[in-house]
Amino acid sequence: MYIKNLGLLLLAALTAVNAKVTFKCVAIDGTPSVVINNKKYSMKLLEYPVYQAEVNVNAPVKYHYSLTVNGKTEQESFTRQTSSAETLNEFYGRSVTVKKHPLLPKVYETPKTVKQSKLYDDTTVGTFVVTGKAADIKKLHSNPDDEDLKFKVEVIYVSPYTIKKFTEAKLAISGQSTTHAKKLSYKISGLKNADNKELYGRSSVKLRAEHMDPSFMRDKLYGDILNSLGVPTIQNKFVRLYINKKPIGLFDMTDDINNGHFLKNTFNGGNKYNVDNAIFKADYYPSGKCWGDLGYYGKSSRMYDIYYYKGDKKVYDNDDMVNDILIPFLYNASKYPSTKKLNFDVQNFLKQMAVEYAAGGMDNFWLRPGNFYIFKDIAKDKWSFIDCDFHYSLGLSGNDNTNKLMTYSIKDYPKYNTKITTSRPFLENIRKVGNNENYLKQVFQNLVKYSFNIKALGPRIDSLAALIREDAYWDFSLPKANLLSNKKLSDHKYTSKHFEAQVKNTSISSSQTDLFPLKYWIIKRSESIAKQVGGSVPSSLVKSSLGNYSNVAETTKETKNNNTTKKAATTQKNVTTTKKVTITAKKATTTKNNNVPISTNKDGKCGSGFGKCPNNECCSKYGYCGKSTDYCGTGCQSNFGRCNAVASKQTTVKKVTTTKKAATTKKAATTKKATTTKKAAATKKATTTKKNTVPLSTNKNGKCGEGYGRCPNSECCSKYGYCGKTNDYCKTGCQSKFGVCK
Structure with a gap:
């Protein structure tokens, strides 16, 4: 009996010597430390913004975190306790990490x-x-x-x-x-x-x-x-x-x-x-x-x-x-x-x-x-x-x-x-x-x-x-972030x-x-x-x-198994679809125009549901026929009328992107990121000149916005897409690219 008890004591002592607890703290700015029995243990970056420290200590253990920012150190005003060998990612300054609610x-x-x-x-x-x-x-x-x-x-x-x-x-x-x-x-x-x-x-x-x-x-x-x-x-x-x-x-x-x-x-x-x-x-x-x-x-x-x-x-x-x-x-x-x-x-x-x-x-x-x-x-x-x-x-x-x-x-x-x-x-x-x-x-x-x-x-x-x-x-x-002046x-x-x-x-x-x-x-x-x-x-x-x-719990084990191989296979299938459709879209751009009926819309509308423009006119990005740069330049729809050479090229690229955004995952958008980044300057240019190139709305009901155009006579385009001059049109939600806003 004596030998058996001695063995247990030795095992307990050995376990105590080797006991370790891993602490993890979330800190957006600065460097945290974990404090145990008034002793501070520095933490190293695990993966931003989570810092980690492994301390030789027995659980359960009481502790708190301190945070050093720009040479100044502050400490949490409350005491934490863990009985586990590893804590969760604990946000600095928040005493509650997980709280199970009555359902x-x-x-x-x-x-x-x-x-x-x-x-x-x-x-x-x-x-x-x-x-x-x-x-x-x-x-x-x-x-x-x-x-x-x-x-x-x-x-x-x-x-x-x-x-x-x-x-x-x-x-x-x-x-x-x-x-x-x-x-x-x-x-x-x-x-x-x-x-x-x-x-x-x-x-x-x-x-x-x-x-x-x-x-x-x-x-x-x-x-x-x-x-x-x-x-x-x-x-x-x-x-x-x-x-x-x-x-x-x-x-x-x-x-x-x-x-x-x-x-x-x-x-x-x-x-x-x-x-x-x-x-x-x-x-x-x-x-x-x-x-x-x-x-x-x-x-x-x-x-x-x-x-x-x-x-x-x-x-x-x-x-x-x-x-x-x-x-x-x-x-x-x-x-x-x-x-x-x-x-x-x-x-x-x-x-x-x-x-x-x-x-x-x-x-x-x-x-x-x-x-x-x-x-x-x-x-x-x-x-x-x-x-x-x-x-x-x-x-x-x-x-x-x-x-x-x-x-x-x-x-x-x-x-x-x-x-x-x-x-x-x-x-x-x-x-x-x-x-x-x-x-x-x-x-x-x-x-x-x-x-x-x-x-x-x-x-x-x-x-x-x-x-x-x-x-x-x-x-x-x-302090709040809105800088609207x-x-x-x-x-x-x-x-x-x-x-x-x-x-x-x-x-x-x-x-x-x-x-x-x-x-x-x-x-x-x-x-x-x-x-x-x-x-x-x-x-x-x-x-x-x-x-x-009850909501599905985000447990550690489930997190590691999230996004399964099956889902990855589905994504790969979508990538293949993207390539296939891109080829189809290019074909359509070169041949579809001949088979599209001519638009007979009284307001001069063109595009999907209306047809192509008559008299060799261009179909603008907003769906209206005309011959100026507003209609034939950036965004011109080559499937529904004539386009200037540069604009036509841009339309082809744009058409492929927009056509497939719905039918694929956003991998397609990611694939084109390099192109988008490369043309960043051109995109910015388009944004700054957009107000001048948007055609005037000719809608009889006074509608404005995407698909209609900008308001005439210095009117405002309301958030609901109508032209007018009162506060209902010119203030909250007013669309500045389609008219004046106050």
């Missing part, structure tokens, strides 16, 4: 068409580190209204589990009204590495600033509720953003709906589509007498001008897409009450309407018809509704009358918006058919019973707050007090009319819904037989 019960099953991405593991806060030319970043921040500005950058994404680097990414400003906020929103595209692997199945994401929401949570919570209902929808995750090592803030990362990777992973089980699908974005423009209510208004109507094609085709006329694809669907929808047939996902649409009312979605279809996408899967001949932009919800109206919004019933909900008619023809026709109205009522009942009540959402809010609290406080303290920029100047009130309070003062706390809204709204639909708000969390909804 929402599944009200309905998630469709099999949805392939979840580990990018949206919401138990952590990710970090984007963007590096670009200082002049490019300054130009981007100084011109947030310029939708054409997009600059090449290097992007590093780091999470507690991985580091991913993308050297050919692009950075642009995102959003419309938010371009006049001090804190900007961004779009990052081109997220493919040298091996053609995306960022967990996403090649493009949007970073929403949430500058109007001091909780940062409304978009995220709204998405969580949709997920609990089994709705195929955009996903959300909190991320930090640094640009050229400068801290920009905390953002809600969400999907780029236009992106093919989002569509295939949400509606096609992650499988690549083999046809050009159609997706349209709807806007809301009451002063222009048009909004996206999906109503049918005959074969032609100004109401259709609010829909914008965002599908796979790269050469198209927007009016043609709307006329040929969308309007026939709107016609069928208008006949739905009598035919009882519609190739549309009715149930998921009704679920989204239920959440719009429950959350009080101020910027969404039921209240403000617009700000959504409608997607047609061509192969399946099926349409789907995709709601988006949820920051004005859950007690935040943005117009200082949330208390009034609370008083409107489901029946009278559209009456809150007095700027347009209360009619919602598409929704009304859906509700008239069969059991659809009963189904909507059941959705409301189940929503309140399972996932939209304080017992379900309250603990989740508390947990998400614990995850992002330090980052929210950090964001409030940062000729506009008054909005800045709510929120503080930690606003954050805490939003995530904790369950009551409001009698004088409070807007920005209701999250929990207060949920309590009051769930009680109101229950009274209206005959349900009840549960006094405790109700478990679902379907279990809970």
Whole structure:
């Protein structure tokens, strides 16, 4: 017995001598050290921005990090502890690395068409580190209204589990009204590495600033509720953003709906589509007498001008897409009450309407018809509704009358918006058919019973707050990036007090009319819904037989196995397709012109859907016939008319690129990077002279923009593509390359 115990003691001593723990710290600027028992151990760069130190110490062990920047050293004010032989990538100054949240019960099953991405593991806060030319970043921040500005950058994404680097990414400003906020929103595209692997199945994401929401949570919570209902929808995750090592803030990362990777992973089980699908974005423009209510208004109507094609085709006329694809669907929808047939996902649409009312979605279809996408899967001949932009919800109206919004019933909900008619023809026709109205009522009942009540959402809010609290406080303290000088920029100047009130309070003062706390809204709204639909708000969390909804976890093991060999094979196949199509496009350029019919359009339009120009005229890049350099020079479409020699050559190259962007992965774009870089000077030249070379719009309805041209008489081209001189046309969203902007 003595010998046995002695052996165990010797083994324990030997283990203690050889025990080592590897510490990993994320530091964007400076050099970190790990401090254990007041002793500092220097860390070496593992892969930027992660530093590593291997220390002879037994786990569990308590420690913290220090950081030296420009000769000055600071230390974390809290103590960490690990029981593992290796830590995760721990962000300097953040005490919470991973936080598992209470999950929402599944009200309905998630469709099999949805392939979840580990990018949206919401138990952590990710970090984007963007590096670009200082002049490019300054130009981007100084011109947030310029939708054409997009600059090449290097992007590093780091999470507690991985580091991913993308050297050919692009950075642009995102959003419309938010371009006049001090804190900007961004779009990052081109997220493919040298091996053609995306960022967990996403090649493009949007970073929403949430500058109007001091909780940062409304978009995220709204998405969580949709997920609990089994709705195929955009996903959300909190991320930090640094640009050229400068801290920009905390953002809600969400999907780029236009992106093919989002569509295939949400509606096609992650499988690549083999046809050009159609997706349209709807806007809301009451002063222009048009909004996206999906109503049918005959074969032609100004109401259709609010829909914008965002599908796979790269050469198209927007009016043609709307006329040929969308309007026939709107016609069928208008006949739905009598035919009882519609190739549309009715149930998921009704679920989204239920959440719009429950959350009080101020910027969404039921209240403000617009700000959504409608997607047609061509192969399946099926349409789907995709709601988006949820920051004005859950007690935040943005117009200082949330208390009034609370008083409107489901029946009278559209009456809150007095700027347009209360009619919602598409929704009304859906509700008239069969059991659809009963189904909507059941959705409301189940929503309140399972996932939209304080017992379900309250603990989740508390947990998400614990995850992002330090980052929210950090964001409030940062200078904002918008450098626009000729506009008054909005800045709510929120503080930690606003954050805490939003995530904790369950009551409001009698004088409070807007920005209701999250929990207060949920309590009051769930009680109101229950009274209206005959349900009840549960006094405790109700478990679902379907279990809970959870995002895919980004574990270390799964990260290493991400982007499988099978995916690489698919990418290689796409590369072959790109080469094949390039040859076809060149052939078409030399022979197709003879077989194209002559355009008879009264407005002088040419191109796809119209034909080639008569009288040996040129077809401009905007689809109009003429003989000047504006028509025959850069961008001239040689398939539809004569082009100057240099322009013709440029058109051939451009045609190949644009034709295949939709049908291939972005490898094709990467392949041509050298060409693009080589012609950088020429591209810049085109940008500076573009305003002078864009032809005047001759559209009888006063339309302007891509496919129409610039406004005459020094008028402004509004964000919705109409010419005019008032602030509606000349301010927020005004398109400077198609007219004057104030």
